[in-house]
Amino acid sequence: MKRTTGAIAMAGITALLLTACGGDTESEDPTSPAADEADAPEGDDEGATSDAGDAADETAAGGEGDAAGETAGAPAASDGTSLVIWADDLRAAAIEPLTETFTADTGVEVKVQVVAQEKLREQFKDAVGQGAGPDITIGAHDWLGELVQNNVVAPVQIAPDVAEQFVPESIEAVTFEGQLYAVPYSVESLALIRNTDLAPEVPASMEELVENGQAMVEAGDTELILAQELGKEGNAYSMYPYVSAYGGGIFPLLEEGGFDGSKAILDSPETLQGAEKLAWLGEVGALSTNQDASNVIPNFIDGKAAYMVSGPWAIDQITEGGINYAIDPIPDFADGGETAPFLGVQTFYVSAESLNPQIAQTFVQEYVPTEEIQVGMFEADRRPPALTAAAEQVQSQDEDVEAWSAAAEGGTPMPNIPQMNAVWGPLGKATADIVGGADPAERMATAQTEVASALGGR
Amino acid sequence: MSQAPVGQPVATPPWVLAVKWLLIALTLAACTYLAWLAVEGGSWLIVTVVAFLAMSVLVVYSTRRGITMKYLLPGLILLALFQVWPIAYTVATAFTNYGDGHSLSKEEAIEAIQAQSVRPAPDSARYGMSVAIPEGEEIATAELSFLLTRPAQEGATGEHVVDGQELFVGTLEGLEPLPVEGVTLRGNGTIGAAPGYRVLTLVEANERAQDVSAFAVPVDGDLGIKAATGTQAFVGRATTTYNPDADTMTTLEGTVYVARDGNFVPQDGQGPALPTGWTENVGLDNFSSIFTDSTLRNGFVKIFVWNLVFPLLSVGSTFLLGMLLALLFNDPRLRGKGIYRSLLILPYALPIFVTAIVWAAMFNQDFGMINEVTGLNIDWLGDPWAARAAVLITNLWLGFPYMFLICTGALQSIPTDVREAASVDGAGPFRTLWSVVMPLLLVAVGPLLVASFAFNFNNFGLIYLLTGGGPFDATNSQVGNTDLLITFAYRLALESGTPNIGLASAVSIIIFLLVGALSYVGFRQSKALEEVN
Numbered sequence: 001m002k003r004t005t006g007a008i009a010m011a012g013i014t015a016l017l018l019t020a021c022g023g024d025t026e027s028e029d030p031t032s033p034a035a036d037e038a039d040a041p042e043g044d045d046e047g048a049t050s051d052a053g054d055a056a057d058e059t060a061a062g063g064e065g066d067a068a069g070e071t072a073g074a075p076a077a078s079d080g081t082s083l084v085i086w087a088d089d090l091r092a093a094a095i096e097p098l099t100e101t102f103t104a105d106t107g108v109e110v111k112v113q114v115v116a117q118e119k120l121r122e123q124f125k126d127a128v129g130q131g132a133g134p135d136i137t138i139g140a141h142d143w144l145g146e147l148v149q150n151n152v153v154a155p156v157q158i159a160p161d162v163a164e165q166f167v168p169e170s171i172e173a174v175t176f177e178g179q180l181y182a183v184p185y186s187v188e189s190l191a192l193i194r195n196t197d198l199a200p201e202v203p204a205s206m207e208e209l210v211e212n213g214q215a216m217v218e219a220g221d222t223e224l225i226l227a228q229e230l231g232k233e234g235n236a237y238s239m240y241p242y243v244s245a246y247g248g249g250i251f252p253l254l255e256e257g258g259f260d261g262s263k264a265i266l267d268s269p270e271t272l273q274g275a276e277k278l279a280w281l282g283e284v285g286a287l288s289t290n291q292d293a294s295n296v297i298p299n300f301i302d303g304k305a306a307y308m309v310s311g312p313w314a315i316d317q318i319t320e321g322g323i324n325y326a327i328d329p330i331p332d333f334a335d336g337g338e339t340a341p342f343l344g345v346q347t348f349y350v351s352a353e354s355l356n357p358q359i360a361q362t363f364v365q366e367y368v369p370t371e372e373i374q375v376g377m378f379e380a381d382r383r384p385p386a387l388t389a390a391a392e393q394v395q396s397q398d399e400d401v402e403a404w405s406a407a408a409e410g411g412t413p414m415p416n417i418p419q420m421n422a423v424w425g426p427l428g429k430a431t432a433d434i435v436g437g438a439d440p441a442e443r444m445a446t447a448q449t450e451v452a453s454a455l456g457g458r
Numbered sequence: 459m460s461q462a463p464v465g466q467p468v469a470t471p472p473w474v475l476a477v478k479w480l481l482i483a484l485t486l487a488a489c490t491y492l493a494w495l496a497v498e499g500g501s502w503l504i505v506t507v508v509a510f511l512a513m514s515v516l517v518v519y520s521t522r523r524g525i526t527m528k529y530l531l532p533g534l535i536l537l538a539l540f541q542v543w544p545i546a547y548t549v550a551t552a553f554t555n556y557g558d559g560h561s562l563s564k565e566e567a568i569e570a571i572q573a574q575s576v577r578p579a580p581d582s583a584r585y586g587m588s589v590a591i592p593e594g595e596e597i598a599t600a601e602l603s604f605l606l607t608r609p610a611q612e613g614a615t616g617e618h619v620v621d622g623q624e625l626f627v628g629t630l631e632g633l634e635p636l637p638v639e640g641v642t643l644r645g646n647g648t649i650g651a652a653p654g655y656r657v658l659t660l661v662e663a664n665e666r667a668q669d670v671s672a673f674a675v676p677v678d679g680d681l682g683i684k685a686a687t688g689t690q691a692f693v694g695r696a697t698t699t700y701n702p703d704a705d706t707m708t709t710l711e712g713t714v715y716v717a718r719d720g721n722f723v724p725q726d727g728q729g730p731a732l733p734t735g736w737t738e739n740v741g742l743d744n745f746s747s748i749f750t751d752s753t754l755r756n757g758f759v760k761i762f763v764w765n766l767v768f769p770l771l772s773v774g775s776t777f778l779l780g781m782l783l784a785l786l787f788n789d790p791r792l793r794g795k796g797i798y799r800s801l802l803i804l805p806y807a808l809p810i811f812v813t814a815i816v817w818a819a820m821f822n823q824d825f826g827m828i829n830e831v832t833g834l835n836i837d838w839l840g841d842p843w844a845a846r847a848a849v850l851i852t853n854l855w856l857g858f859p860y861m862f863l864i865c866t867g868a869l870q871s872i873p874t875d876v877r878e879a880a881s882v883d884g885a886g887p888f889r890t891l892w893s894v895v896m897p898l899l900l901v902a903v904g905p906l907l908v909a910s911f912a913f914n915f916n917n918f919g920l921i922y923l924l925t926g927g928g929p930f931d932a933t934n935s936q937v938g939n940t941d942l943l944i945t946f947a948y949r950l951a952l953e954s955g956t957p958n959i960g961l962a963s964a965v966s967i968i969i970f971l972l973v974g975a976l977s978y979v980g981f982r983q984s985k986a987l988e989e990v991n
Contacts, residue, residue, distance in 0.1 A: 081664075106660045106688075129561055131499075149559035149733045151570035157686040157694065159584050177733065179574060232839045233928050262730050289840055290824040294815075299825075352570070356664055357671050358688040365687045418559060418733065425935040425953070433932055436840065446932050453753075 082109040083359050086124060087138040088117035091346075094380030095138065098373045099363075108359050121146075128152040128353050135360040141173040141182065141345040145418035148176050154352045155179050158365050165369060170386035173345035173413035175258060182347035183364045185374050186383035188312050190241065190341040191407030192331060196324045198222060198306035205334040206277070209307055210286050216306055225285055227305035231292035234432030236424050237342055237414070238309070239278060239287075241330050243431070244412075245337030246273040250423055251415060261419035264455065266427060267441075267448040275430075275440035277333060282435030289432045311344075312383050312404060327403035340410040346383060384408070422454035478519065485515050511535060545970075552744055552963035557951075560720045560735045560960075567736040568700050571707060571722065574734070575698035579681050582693035583608045586623070586648035587685060589663040589670055590655040597658065597665050602673055604628040604683065605636065605649040605657065606691060623647055627655075628675030628683050628691075648689050660688040698732070707732060744964035757937030757946065762972075764846070765942050769914035772853045773907055779854065780861025781899070785891070787862075788869045799866070806859035814923035817852045821924075840929050842939035849940050852924055853914070860910070861903075868902035869895070904984035912977050916969070918944045943969045 083102075087095055092114045099110035113134065115123055121143050127133030129150060147153045158180055163171050170184035192209075194202070198221060203209035213225030229238045236243075236250075243249065248271025251259035265271055281287045291299070300308040301321035308314070309330055318325050330339040348364045350357070367373060374390035377383075384401045385391045395402045414420070430447035434440050489512035496504035514535075518527045554560075562570065586607040591600035607623040618625050618635040621643055625636040640653035651657055663670060674682030677693060686692045697710045707715040707722045713729075715722035721735040748754050783802060787795050805813065820827045821838035829835060838848045872895060880890040921927060927938030927945045936949060947969065951962030 108661055145733065146558055148574065149735070150561045151566065151574075151734055155574055155576060157576075157578060157684075157692050159686070159690065159692075160578075161584075177574075179577065233926055233930070288824060290822050292822075294819050295822065295825050352573075355667065357667055358685055359660055359664055359667075361686060362660060362688040366689070421558075421957075429930050429932075429935045438932065443932060447935075450933070450935060 081356075082111050083136065083356060083363060084134040085110060085112045085136045085138065086115045086120065086134040087112065088120055089114050090117075090380055091138045091377070094377050095373075098376040101372060102363055102367050106359070106362070108356075110363075124349075124351075125150055125152050128351050131353050133351050133353060135351055135354040135356050136364060137349045137351065139347065139349055141184065141347050142414040142416050142420065143349075144174065144176050144181055144416035145420065147349065148181065149418050151352050153181050153349045154354065154357065154361075155181055156183060156350060156361065156364060158183065158369075162365065162369050165388055166386050167388060167391070169343055169408075169411070169413055170345045172258070173343065173416060174347050176416055177258075182349045183368045184345045184347045184386035185368060185377045186346040186381065187386050187405075187408055188344045188346070188383045189404070189408040189411050190238070190309050190311050190330060191404060192328045193300070193308045193310055193314065193318065194326045194328065195300070195303065195306045196326050198303065202326075202328050203307075203331050206281070206331045206339070207334045209331050210281070210284050213286065213305075213307060214284070222304055222306050224291075224299060224305035225307070226281075226287070227296045227300045227308040227310075228287060228291060229293055229296045229310070230287055230289050230432060230435060232289050232432060233425075234289070234428035234430065234435075236427040236431060239428075239431040239435075241309075241339035241341045242278045242281065242337075243271060243274040243427075245277060245333055245339050246270045248272070248274050249412075250427065251417070251419070253412075259415045259417055259420075261415070261417040262455070264423060264448055264451045266423075266430070266451060267445045272441055272444055274337065275434055275444050277337060278431060278434050279437075279440045282437065287435045289436050312381070312400075315382060315400065327400055327407065329407040329409065338410065340412065341407065342414045343408055343411040344414060345386065346377075346381070419455055423451050426450040426454075482515065482519055486512050489515075548963045548966060551960055552967055553739055553741060554737050554960045555720050555740045555743075555958070556737045556960045556963075557958040559733065560737050562734065562736050564717075564736040564738070567734045568707075570734045571698055571732055572696050572700060575696050575709075576684070576694050577697050578692045578694045582681075584686075585626075585683060585691040585693075586646065587689055587691035588649045589658045589666070589685075589688075590627075590649075590652065591658065593654055593656050595656075597662055601629075602666060602669060603655070604673065604675055604685070604691060605652055605655060606633070606675075606683065607643070607647055607649060625649065627652075630673070630675070633675055633677055633683065646689060663688060740960065744961045745968075747961065748964060748968065753934055753936060757934065757941075758943075761937060761941045761943055761946050764940070765915060768846075768849065768940075768942065769911045769917075771850055772857060772914045772917075773910050775850065775854045776857035776910075777861045777865075777903075777907060779858040780863075781865045783858070783862045784865035784869055785895075788866060799862075802862055803859045805855055806863070810856060810919050811923065813856060814852065814920055817848075817855075818924050821848050839925055842929055845925050845929055845940050849921065849924060853917070853920060856920070857910070857914075864903050864906055865899065868899050871902065872898050905981065908977060908980035908984055911980060912973055915942070915973055915976070916944045917942065918948065921945045922948070943972070 083099075085092075085095060085099075092112045096110075096112045099112070102108065103110055120137065120139060124133060124137045124139065125147065129152070133152075144153070156174075163180070166184060167187055170187050171180070173187075174180055174182040174184055192203075198216060199212060201212075203212055210225055213222070216222045217225060229235055240249070248265060248268050250264060250266065251261055252263070252265055254260050278287070296308065297310065297314050297317050299305050300310075300314075301318060301323055303323075315325075330341060332338050348368050350360045350364055354360045369387055371387065371390045371393060374385040374387040375394055378385050378390070378394050378401075382398075382400070384404045385394055391401065391405065395405070415423075426447040430438075430443050433443050489508050493505050493508045493512075496502075496508060514531060518524055518531050585604075588605040590603050590605045591597060595601075604627070606626040606628050608626075610619045610622050610624040617637055620638045620641060623643060625638060625641060627634050627636045636649075636652065640651070641649055642651045644650040649657060658666075670685050674684050675691075676682050680695050681693050682695060683691050683693055695710075698707050698715075700707055705717050706725070709715075714725040715732055716725050720738045721731040723731040748758060786792070787798055787802075792798075818839070819825075823829060823835065823837045823840065826838070828838065836844050838844045876894055876898070877890055880894045885893065921940055921942050922945055925938070925940045927941035927949065929940075930938050937946065941949075943965065947962045947965040950965060951957060951959050
């Protein structure tokens with residue numbers, strides 16, 4: 001036994017010596033223990049940010065999300081010969097046939113890899129951090145700050161005349177600290193979806209909506225004034241149109257576009273005015289923390305509510321439920337408060353570690369801004385295209401698109417700065433409490449303190 | 459099948475030897491392959507470990523020595539890989555600031571910041587670009603040049619202009635006009651062929667992709683013409699540059715950023731840090747912040763108390779219900795026990811990921827079944843005490859079948875003569891239960907109760923899916939009223955404003971120590987139970 005232990009020790013020393021010699025010839029440093037092997041057990045991206053944009057999305061996409069079972073192992077990575085694109089199942093299916101033109105023009109083979117939607121952001125980040133990962137990933141614009149922080153995405157030096165062909169907000173959404181990092185293909189936002197059998201008229205204001213809703217509830221036609229996601233933990237994305245109605249919001253806007261992430265304005269007089277409206281909507285029962293992702297769309301489809309505030313992801317279920325619907329912008333408040341929603345932009349990101357940087361850039365800069373791809377992607381997820389020409393082409397075929405575009409008007413892209421991650425939680429919980437009856441001014445002040453200390457502690 | 463005489467070495471049949479050497483060879487081949495992959499990835503630590511493994515396998519199994527080691531080695535290797543390594547890794551991470559914005563090494567961060575700062579010069583021209591090499595040379599080694607075109611400006615001379623495009627050749631020396639003779643243009647306005655050059659296709663140029671990325675044709679000042687795509691180039695410059703002597707970053711506007719706490723922060727303290735930071739050692743900062751940061755400390759104490767109460771009440775309530783049902787269904791006079799028992803085990807058989815979500819929906823104040831059926835109007839998931847009750851109720855439903863199962867098993871193993879002896883001695887049913895059955899039962903299930911405690915101590919799935927740790931107090935959105943330490947650590951690591959894996963590692967080490975200590979005490983106690991025998 002003792003001799004065996006000795007032999008193993010010898011073996012170990014020999015191994016160490018051998019690798020040490022090998023190590024010298026290669027000048028590369030062994031990476032630090034923390035950066036090395038960084039596949040830390042990071043779960044899915046139920047993060048605060050995705051609560052905002054994609055939580056509803058995920059429920060809407062429903063069971064399909066799991067269809068990516070084939071990607072149980074590590075998905076294919078950029079290998080220096082072909083172009084590898086990662087996308088969720090819905091978008092992977094859409095982009096695959098759209099790459100044929102590119103392959104025919106350039107002779108570059110394109111591999112599209114399905115990654116489960118709730119894991120895409122985390123896997124993209126981790127894989128690129130390991131020096132692997134795809135050349136291109138299709139994802140939401142509000143990931144951007146985090147991706148830049150960890151050097152996951154490469155800048156996209158798109159030609160100015162091409163950038164001008166996009167809806168301006170979509171370009172703003174993919175700009176971080178003055179640099180462009182992705183090419184957008186769709187713009188989505190919340191809107192008022194109305195059951196036209198129950199409520200044939202467009203309400204002129206939130207007050208009128210509440211009045212009509214209350215009348216319907218009293219008459220026994222419906223059970224809810226309005227269906228809108230909030231939940232016990234609140235939802236800053238869903239409540240933003242009300243909170244920002246009087247010019248307030250989360251971060252002050254910068255003159256050159258984007259947000260100033262260094263200070264939050266959750267307790268500014270303008271934001272508080274919006275929060276008062278939130279409290280009022282809670283008081284009259286239009287909003288409730290008992291309405292969450294699990295019941296908002298089902299309630300609307302069951303006819304329990306004539307009005308619902310939701311996004312394009314709800315439409316498939318509504319159509320399946322056989323509801324006659326119409327889409328309109330969220331009504332403004334009667335005293336002039338303008339309810340502008342957050343915009344979510346879907347984009348093509350280029351990996352910072354791509355082994356085919358020019359090929360990837362050629363695809364996103366020269367092929368993604370074409371009507372072929374923009375319209376093709378629309379067919380898959382029904383979000384209005386970000387390329388103006390494509391949006392116009394689609395509008396002539398699908399009247400919903402025009403309505404979605406109208407609803408998005410005046411909206412600001414969700415902040416893509418990493419500081420936003422410190423806001424989703426506290427602001428979300430504040431909206432839940434205010435709707436539940438907490439004093440708006442006090443509660444927003446508490447949220448402001450918490451956000452400020454999180455930002456200061458960076 | 460021959461019986462070997464005791465004490466004499468057995469002659470190993472040749473085929474066994476052959477299989478043995480084949481297996482050894484296979485293991486070595488697999489190790490070589492792994493090592494080769496690791497060498498390609500540049501991880502010398504992994505190469506060392508793999509080489510060590512290969513040598514150990516060879517030494518232990520190829521020789522006749524060390525019989526014990528032959529049995530122990532596989533277990534030891536697995537122990538090291540799946541137990542020791544993750545723990546060591548977590549401990550190492552707990553002393554760093556690893557997390558979002560601090561995931562790179564400093565060198566990588568410096569490079570990334572400079573690469574991200576490359577901006578096109580305002581109002582500069584955009585060029586059509588073809589990557590070219592001198593004719594007749596190898597792609598892998600040849601000197602690159604960019605053949606560039608741009609719409610002709612006024613004053614451009616005719617010999618460099620074709621089809622309205624002005625032609626240039628860009629090298630590392632600078633930008634030169636290109637004579638039009640022999641030049642053909644492609645449909646997109648880029649040069650398709652030029653005398654003396656071999657124009658590379660997108661795929662050919664990709665062999666030199668990193669060189670193309672780094673290539674910049676110098677034009678006035680620090681501006682350079684760089685590839686934007688495979689066919690387009692732009693004029694730009696890095697707007698932030700690193701000064702290695704002072705370890706600072708300087709922007710074009712002259713703002714100086716100094717390295718501090720894993721980020722480049724403005725020297726004058728005004729404005730935000732540069733977004734990309736790096737991982738560095740922070741010593742005991744993560745541990746001290748758990749105990750000094752008031753939010754974390756208060757949260758930690760509050761969560762810890764609930765983290766003790768929750769598993770205690772859970773184990774107590776599930777055990778009580780499970781045991782009572784087991785006693786009931788153990789009665790020989792009851793008919794159809796098989797069916798009842800199967801039905802009772804159902805909650806245990808359903809995956810928690812389904813049941814917890816269903817229970818969350820049932821607890822909904824307005825739309826949930828529980829308020830509807832009972833006629834109550836309790837805000838189950840919004841009120842701290844109601845939420846705690848909801849968690850315990852759900853866990854009772856989820857957990858009693860397990861207790862029922864193990865109690866049934868233990869009860870059936872208690873010999874009937876013990877009970878008979880008790881009744882002969884004149885003990886009533888309760889006296890028998892309390893003084894005879896219970897002690898014997900606890901001997902059997904005691905360790906399982908401790909295990910159940912440890913499991914519920916870390917019952918992440920239930921809390922995460924049912925309440926998400928909430929409801930939260932107004933002043934603190936990090937610490938929920940039903941949070942366990944493990945859900946708290948998860949939120950810190952992945953869901954908080956600044957996902958901080960280093961801090962979360964520190965929290966999990968503390969959880970590890972706590973669970974270890976509690977389990978130790980628990981097992982000591984359950985050992986005391988065994989002394990009944």
